[in-house]
Amino acid sequence: MANFLLGRLLQSLVLLFIVSIIGFAVLHLAPGGPLSQFALVPGLSKEDLARIAHEMGLDRPLPVQYWEWLTRLLGGDWGHSYRDNQPVLAVIGGRLSATLELMGAAILISVVVGVWIGVMGAIRSYSIFDMLATVGAMVALSIPTFWFGLIVIYAFSVHLGWLPPGNRTTVGSESTFLDYLHHLIAPAMVLALVEVAIWSRYMRASMLDVINQDYIRTARAKGLPERTVLWHHALRNALLPMIALAGVEIPTLLGGALVTETVFTWPGMGRLLLDSLGYRDYPVVMGILMFSALLALLGNLFADIFAAVADPRIRLT
Amino acid sequence: MSEDRKNEIRSHTLLTTTRRHLLALGASAGALAWAGPKAGWIASAKAATPPSKPTGQAVIGLSQEPTVFLPLLAHIEVDEGVYFNLFSPLWRVDEKGSFQPDLVAEVPTLKNGGISADGLQWHLKLNDKAKWHDGTPFSADDVKFNIELIQNPKFLAGRRSGIDLIQDIKVLGPSELTFTLKKPYAPLPSILSWTFLVPKHLLEKASDINKPEAFLAQPVGTGAFKWVERVPGDHITLSANDAYHGTGPYLEKLIFKYVPDLTVLYTQFQTGDVDYIGIQGITPDHYEEAKSLADRHVTPVPQPFIENIAFNLGNPIFQDPAVREALYLAMDKQSIIEQIYYGLPSPTESFLPKQSWAFNPDLPKQAFDQEKAKKLLDDAGWKPGADGVREKDGKRLEFLNSTTAGNHVREQAQQLLQQTWGDIGAKMSIKNLPPAVMWGDYWNLSQFDTTMVGIDFMVGPDPDATQYFASTGIVAKGGAGNNTTQYANPDVDKLLAEGAATVDVEKRRAAYMKMQELTRKDLPFLPIFQYAMVQGVKGKLEGFTPNVNVQENCWNASTWFWAN
Numbered sequence: 001m002a003n004f005l006l007g008r009l010l011q012s013l014v015l016l017f018i019v020s021i022i023g024f025a026v027l028h029l030a031p032g033g034p035l036s037q038f039a040l041v042p043g044l045s046k047e048d049l050a051r052i053a054h055e056m057g058l059d060r061p062l063p064v065q066y067w068e069w070l071t072r073l074l075g076g077d078w079g080h081s082y083r084d085n086q087p088v089l090a091v092i093g094g095r096l097s098a099t100l101e102l103m104g105a106a107i108l109i110s111v112v113v114g115v116w117i118g119v120m121g122a123i124r125s126y127s128i129f130d131m132l133a134t135v136g137a138m139v140a141l142s143i144p145t146f147w148f149g150l151i152v153i154y155a156f157s158v159h160l161g162w163l164p165p166g167n168r169t170t171v172g173s174e175s176t177f178l179d180y181l182h183h184l185i186a187p188a189m190v191l192a193l194v195e196v197a198i199w200s201r202y203m204r205a206s207m208l209d210v211i212n213q214d215y216i217r218t219a220r221a222k223g224l225p226e227r228t229v230l231w232h233h234a235l236r237n238a239l240l241p242m243i244a245l246a247g248v249e250i251p252t253l254l255g256g257a258l259v260t261e262t263v264f265t266w267p268g269m270g271r272l273l274l275d276s277l278g279y280r281d282y283p284v285v286m287g288i289l290m291f292s293a294l295l296a297l298l299g300n301l302f303a304d305i306f307a308a309v310a311d312p313r314i315r316l317t
Numbered sequence: 318m319s320e321d322r323k324n325e326i327r328s329h330t331l332l333t334t335t336r337r338h339l340l341a342l343g344a345s346a347g348a349l350a351w352a353g354p355k356a357g358w359i360a361s362a363k364a365a366t367p368p369s370k371p372t373g374q375a376v377i378g379l380s381q382e383p384t385v386f387l388p389l390l391a392h393i394e395v396d397e398g399v400y401f402n403l404f405s406p407l408w409r410v411d412e413k414g415s416f417q418p419d420l421v422a423e424v425p426t427l428k429n430g431g432i433s434a435d436g437l438q439w440h441l442k443l444n445d446k447a448k449w450h451d452g453t454p455f456s457a458d459d460v461k462f463n464i465e466l467i468q469n470p471k472f473l474a475g476r477r478s479g480i481d482l483i484q485d486i487k488v489l490g491p492s493e494l495t496f497t498l499k500k501p502y503a504p505l506p507s508i509l510s511w512t513f514l515v516p517k518h519l520l521e522k523a524s525d526i527n528k529p530e531a532f533l534a535q536p537v538g539t540g541a542f543k544w545v546e547r548v549p550g551d552h553i554t555l556s557a558n559d560a561y562h563g564t565g566p567y568l569e570k571l572i573f574k575y576v577p578d579l580t581v582l583y584t585q586f587q588t589g590d591v592d593y594i595g596i597q598g599i600t601p602d603h604y605e606e607a608k609s610l611a612d613r614h615v616t617p618v619p620q621p622f623i624e625n626i627a628f629n630l631g632n633p634i635f636q637d638p639a640v641r642e643a644l645y646l647a648m649d650k651q652s653i654i655e656q657i658y659y660g661l662p663s664p665t666e667s668f669l670p671k672q673s674w675a676f677n678p679d680l681p682k683q684a685f686d687q688e689k690a691k692k693l694l695d696d697a698g699w700k701p702g703a704d705g706v707r708e709k710d711g712k713r714l715e716f717l718n719s720t721t722a723g724n725h726v727r728e729q730a731q732q733l734l735q736q737t738w739g740d741i742g743a744k745m746s747i748k749n750l751p752p753a754v755m756w757g758d759y760w761n762l763s764q765f766d767t768t769m770v771g772i773d774f775m776v777g778p779d780p781d782a783t784q785y786f787a788s789t790g791i792v793a794k795g796g797a798g799n800n801t802t803q804y805a806n807p808d809v810d811k812l813l814a815e816g817a818a819t820v821d822v823e824k825r826r827a828a829y830m831k832m833q834e835l836t837r838k839d840l841p842f843l844p845i846f847q848y849a850m851v852q853g854v855k856g857k858l859e860g861f862t863p864n865v866n867v868q869e870n871c872w873n874a875s876t877w878f879w880a881n
Contacts, residue, residue: 032753038391039756044476045784046761047797052391052473055527084384084549085528094549150580157588165588166581171552172374172572265576265585267550275382275550275577280753 012297016290020073023289024066027282033058034082034280056082069286079283083276088287091272098168099254099268101180102261105188107249110195115242117196118203119235125208133204137197149190149263156186166264187264191257202245207238240311247303251295365859365880367567371557373879374570375858377871378582378591382575383553386536387529388513389467391475394868395596397511401872402555402571404513404538405563407441407460408506409872410778412864414674416506419563420447420455420514420539422492424506427820436501436820443492447562449516450543457494461486462517464496466526473527479508503817503825507779511867514539541566541875551575567860567878573871583607586853593858596869598850601659601726612856617661618863618870619849621670622771624662626718626734626843629763630803631793634712639697640743641840645683646690647741649733654846657729662846667833668774668782670847672865674822675780675829680837690741699742707742715744716766719759722749727769730845763793763801771848778866780829783813786836804841857881 035049035058053059057068072079078088086094121130157165163186169175170183210216211234219229254269261270269288276284308314377398385392388400401409408416408424416424422442425431431440447455464483467474482505485497498505516537523529536544541563542555553573557566574591576582583603585591587610599607599615607615626648628635635641654662663671666680699707699714707714718734720727728749735745745767750759759765774782783798784790788805790798809832816828836842852870854861860877863870 030753031759032751032755032757035391036753036755036757037393038475039760041391041393041475044391045478045790045798046792048391048475048477049761052475055471055473080528084386085530085533086549091549098550150584153581153584158584161588165584165590166576167574167585167590168551171376171574171590172554172570262577263581265551265574265578265581267548267575271550271577278752 008301012301015297016293019293020070020286020290021066023286024069025062027280027285028062028065030280032280034282037279069283073290078287081276081284082281083279083284088283091284092269092287092291095267095269095272096254098266099261099270101168101184102187102191102266102268103252103254103257105184106191106195106257107252109188109192110199111246113192114196114199115203115239117200118205119207119230119238121200121204122207122211122238123230125204130204133200137201140193140197143193145190145194145257145259146263148193149187149260152186152190153263166266168266187260187266190264191260199242199245202242203238206241207234210234210238213237240307243307243310244303247299247306248296250299250302251292254292254295365857365878367565367860367876367878371559371566371569373568374572375568375874375877375879376572376574376590376592377595377874378574378576378585378593379595380575380577380579380582380597382550382577383573386533386547387515389463389472389474389515390527391473397867398595398869398871399553399555399573400513400538401540401867401869402542402874403536403540403544404515405447405540406511406513407509410507410510410864410866412862412866414672414778414866416510418444420444420460432820436503437498438495439498440495441493443494444562445492447539448560449518449539450537450558451516451519452560453516453518454491455514455516455539456491457488458491459514459517460494461488462521463512463514466515466520467512469526471526476508476512479505480512501818501820503820504776504779504781507777507781511777542571545570561875563875565875565877567876568874571874583853586613586855589855592855593861594851594853595871596850599853601661601851604659604661604851607851607853614852614854614856616852616854617849618852619663619670619672619847619865621673621773621775621865621868622848623665623668623670623774624769624771624845624848625668626845627765627768627770627772627802628841628843629765629767629801630805630841631763632716632766634714634716635766637697637699637709638839639693640699640714641843643690643693643697643741644738644743645840645843646686646693647737647743648683648843648845649685649737650683650845651685653730653733657726657733658846662848665844665847666837667844668772668785668836668842669780669829669833670775670865673775673778673780675826675833677830677833680833685737687737687741694741694743701742705742706744713744714742716746717748718745718767718769719748719750719755719765720769721752721755723751724749731769760801761792763791763803765801768801773868780825781813781817782832783817786832786841787813802841804836804839806835806839809835809839 035053038044038049057065069079080087081091117133121133124130153165156163164170164183168183169179216229216234219233258270258274260266261268262274273288276288379395381395383396383399385396388404405419407420409419411417418424420443422444423429425439425441427434441460443457449455464480464486466472467477467480479502482499482502483496484499486494488494519532519537520526520529523532541558541561543558545554545556547553552575555571557569576585579597579600582591582594583599586594607613628641630636650664654660654664666683667677669676694707699709702708702713718731731747735747738745760768774785785799786804786809787798787800788810789796790800791803792798793803812828812832816825819825857880858877859880860873861870862873864872
């Protein structure tokens with residue numbers, strides 16, 4: 001186990017280093033820069049902009065800029081945002097709770113509903129329910145989230161008036177738990193739609209695989225009730241591959257949703273990434289990149305460990 | 318992304334011109350009255366009176382997020398919406414273009430002796446009632462600190478022009494100071510009208526003046542509203558400053574809510590979550606629907622941006638005046654305005670907005686005439702080639718047109734131009750770029766052929782367009798300015814210098830009038846129209862006034878209030 005962890009750690013460090021180089025290069029080589037937002041601001045001359053670029057160090061060679069960024073990062077300094085001058089870690093930290101709330105709710109819904117649909121679809125494969133679920137999953141995966149989000153807002157906020165048209169809380173009033181919950185419904189549902197489709201398809205495939213195994217037949221032959229066979233023997237085994245899927249989902253959980261967060265005016269990580277990319281806010285984009293890469297590596301590591309715990313056949317070496 | 322947003326403004330904003338529209342608007346916007354072409358829409362006598370103490374809150378919806386809270390740093394207009402309410406300039410410019418005292422007791426002029434006859438000696442008397450939000454009195458030392466900070470080479474000041482001419486600042490007392498200019502500079506009062514002052518006592522101790530973390534977390538100003546909190550990516554809350562030295566505030570809370578998508582922003586206005594749509598306004602495609610909303614005032618208000626086709630005069634084909642003139646003749650301005658911009662923007666021939674005191678209303682009017690355009694090109698020696706594209710001396714009349722990618726309204730206008738220009742044998746191809754690319758070196762270093770762009774050529778309310786038209790401002794040739802068309806006309810240079818060097822308004826007006834004639838004749842850019850934005854206000858929110866002299870429309874939020 002210790003050897004496994006050490007190996008993984010070294011592997012991860014190398015990977016993070018490569019990710020940082022590629023990310024930094026792509027980001028900086030893309031045309032434009034953090035100052036192009038000022039190009040048409042009246043009274044701000046090109047001379048002013050050249051001076052500001054120089055003071056910010058943007059006119060130095062890329063390897064020099066990268067080296068400086070890397071050494072500062074190793075010293076624990078993630079840099080400051082070009083947009084609001086706040087430390088990058090604080091900027092990212094400020095968005096985590098909103099994203100966790102939304103993604104947590106959406107993933108919770110999608111795992112519960114998706115697993116259920118998947119299992120039912122597998123047990124009664126090619127039944128009407130299964131076909132509806134299959135078609136439904138295809139539709140859910142194909143609907144553009146942006147469009148669907150707007151439709152939900154039009155239907156439930158503008159016309160019916162049941163749900164707020166986005167935002168995390170009611171603007172300008174004291175936020176209560178119920179207020180948070182009320183605002184969470186629509187974006188969580190919209191986001192969960194796609195996730196449910198994904199989970200239900202994986203679950204169905206995995207479950208179908210399992211219920212045709214010999215040990216299920218053995219269990220049935222022993223005269224165990226069907227309920228016990230399915231939900232105890234089959235489901236537990238069918239869930240194993242889902243652990244890997246959950247590992248992949250962890251970065252998503254904190255990475256946020258670009259489109260849903262924009263439509264529902266949700267101040268999470270997805271929107272932060274989008275805004276920062278638009279402004280070429282290099283330190284924040286690099287921060288998010290490294291953070292996501294770290295989460296992806298951790299997610300996979302945890303998935304491997306949990307899989308080993310859940311399935312004695314797997315050995316970590 | 319600011320450019321993106323700016324382009325949203327430019328493409329989604331409207332301006333009224335035709336009488337039909339004026340009537341339609343008059344009916345829908347009861348609180349406004351048309352005060353003639355110069356003044357535009359103004360709020361008529363209000364039935365309601367402001368409350369005796371600050372009451373209620375207003376949620377201002379913005380599709381861009383204010384992020385810079387040290388107002389002397391480089392920033393974009395959306396930030397200024399916050400500055401106008403949190404900070405104060407020495408004086409501010411009202412909707413008529415005149416200066417109103419804010420942190421000064423009176424605005425210095427030649428007449429009251431605040432400015433010497435040669436324009437070099439300035440004497441400021443400050444408002445002794447003004448206080449910073451933490452209770453510290455505002456003083457002449459603060460003014461000196463701000464000027465010196467802007468001049469400090471270590472400080473990443475946004476705008477320095479004009480203020481870098483100030484020297485020999487002498488503080489005569491707590492509310493009196495004098496300074497001298499290195500040379501007379503007429504736009505200085507305008508520049509000072511959007512220079513928002515920051516407190517010396519909080520900033521002089523900052524270890525890094527470009528990142529004063531304590532101040533940025535809790536900015537302190539002298540404005541009508543005080544800082545409460547900022548939730549990044551979401552909103553900023555300000556609360557009434559009871560000790561404000563000016564009129565108001567009448568609202569208890571002012572909230573700037575960031576809603577990145579314009580359609581969603583409109584929806585939140587529809588449902589009542591947003592009380593006021595600032596800066597970007599309502600998109601034109603929602604204009605008709607918005608007018609019919611119950612309990613909402615939806616009005617187009619003029620903005621200083623001029624939509625135009627900027628030529629790169631470094632490109633040999635555009636050096637021929639006949640080509641520029643022919644392309645202008647073959648531009649179907651009316652269809653662009655009527656069909657693509659929902660019939661509301663107002664055509665223009667000038668680089669100045671109609672509300673400017675230097676606007677020249679007598680410029681020759683462009684008329685769509687493709688036959689005349691063809692003849693002009695024929696006469697100039699541009700003969701149609703085998704594929705119909707004209708050629709002269711081996712050069713084909715073929716070029717690119719660029720703007721921010723993803724701006725659908727502009728794309729339609731580009732397609733229309735492509736068609737009407739194609740008819741006369743000029744082949745235009747569309748090459749649109751992401752904002753950070755479009756407005757980077759491609760624009761600054763004049764690497765484009767032609768650009769469709771909306772520009773505010775003024776310096777605040779001042780018509781001085783030296784940055785854009787002086788031959789010294791061509792960055793591609795090593796100059797310092799924004800002259801991306803590479804326009805060079807010695808007469809224009811002379812008129813610009815004259816206009817900036819005198820404080821005599823009549824002399825300045827004469828210079829700028831003449832200059833507009835020259836740019837109309839030379840056509841370094843083809844003027845299309847002056848923008849406006851469709852402003853949306855919830856029924857009983859009163860007190861707002863459109864002001865073409867500022868970049869955003871929350872400039873007078875201190876006098877907004879809810880009518881009972």
